[in-house]
Amino acid sequence: MTTLVPTDAPAPLTPSLLYLDGVTVSFDGFRALNALSLQIAPGEMRAIIGPNGAGKTTMMDVITGKTRPDTGEVLFDHGIDLTRLDEASIANLGIGRKFQKPTVFESHTVEDNILLALKGDRRARSVIVARTSQAEAQRIDEILEIAGLSAQRDRLAGLLSHGQKQWLEIGMLLAQDPKLLLVDEPVAGMTDAETEATAALLRRISAADHSVVVVEHDMAFVRALGVKVTCLHEGSVLAEGAIDTVSENPRVIEVYLGR
């Protein structure tokens, strides 16, 4: 055991699961992220809001390895530097992502979509001989139950409705069992009832000790989540705190919520 002695250690030993510090990303001179700093604690759910072009999706791209930041630190789970890893390694570390446009494997059945997402050995040489184990089959049943898709399990994912696809994708995230879920606009195009059910589902996921970051435009949905809110603007944090504090912030009202 080591005792905690204040040193100038290079990596900050923060209790946060995800740690972004001074992250800047430029595309052809346009700063999509401008010295963005953000911390997510283990088991925390965070809502990210902000106007179009505020850098919400770029932030997710940086965390998942799709985009490399120009400067800044992106650390995950006790100091793993995400900026050096590719998408597959980051996913296998335990970061799951749901896209803005629902992206499921349309020519696979609902069940196979979940099966392919299940946490496990992803190496080609193991996958070619993989057989669905009893534990896996059980887990698939559970997830289909949670996502409300049990009756659809043998249908092709391409034949699902928009809302069902969104849920299937959330189910796939659950199957990955990640430490951190990044969810981009999960309720876009959903009915009110579906929106409410989605909020409940996300709260349930977060309660099961997963950290969740939700990017969403729907303020009613964000309010329903009842979590700490971060408002991004022009690539950096404009305001952070409880929903009521943030929504009363005059700058937030000016750039995002409107008067």
Added chain:
Amino acid sequence: MITRALLADDRTGKWFLAIVLGLAIVVPILHLAVPETSPFHISTATLALLGKYLCFALLALSLDLVWGYCGILSLGHGAFFALGGYAMGMYLMRQIGTRGVYAHPVLPDFMVFLNWKELPWYWYGFENAWFAFLMVMAVPGLLAFVFGWFAFRSRVTGVYLSIITQALTYALMLAFFRNDMGFGGNNGLTDFKDILGFPVQANTTRAALFAASAVALALGYLAARAIVSSRLGKVLVSIRDAESRTRFLGYRVEHYKTFVFTVSAIMAGVAGALYVPQVGIINPSEFLPANSIEVVIWVAVGGRGTLAGAALGAVLVNYAKTTFTTGLLAPYWLFALGALFVVTTIWLPKGILGKFNDLWERWRSSRAEKTETKPAPVPQLAE
């Protein structure tokens, strides 16, 4: 056992294997045992033609594995076919021995003609059948592995990948045309005498080569089927339909693509190796980009992503080609081929076998509806 498990829910596959293996037995018998006067006799020319079709069918199958299931549109698969063919050709050249025009015990005729004094190092070992047959698979496989590794790691996809596969086969064609490459320049390798000690031209050898091609096609089908019905096959389809999604699930897409591309190239190489002794020649024109594009048409016509359909397409299109390019219609063959591709794309997007499967499903569900009083749920497209 494994075969039975593989084909458990593959109705088309059972038919396909039954037909191919049936051909492997029936065609040689009709050629060898039925007298020439009988209408059932198969002539040497027809036998060679049918053998060629089966090799093309295996080539089409190999392309369907990468294109139909993983979305890799290779426009250079002819290169792997030709490399397999050259490896076989080198073995056959070394079997000629002193029977060549110059009667040199070691050097093939073209090397004597070029005044070469000794065998280039890369011809070593090809006098042994086992080594040559290994190279038939190893050379295309290794090229595909290296090419695939770099291309897929750099995330070259779609049209760009198709273009560089074209460039690959074109570059190989130019290289093989050069005399100093040591592969016979534009004449290629020909004038073969023996294969495994049997005369290449003999009817029994031809019949055996035909049967071998049919067996290779059947084995190729089983291998491809094993891949696409495994969990890895599901990942391949996922890559085809949503590549970045697959990556964000944690799959190393480039490994999967390289794997399937290599397997496919090996299959194409075997097809080329069986093709060469049956047609009696291999030359650089096999690397022509147009050849590789034609393979894509076979697969599209037969049914992309159906395996058996690809083989069917290869046989049908080549049969049409044989018919059309002999006789009055000869000048119009390329127009017919182009028209076939257009027609397939517009009216048969799933190809012949895909269309057939759709009709079969519809017929079956309509019959099920009649027998049960309750109508079967009709799947409807979202949006």
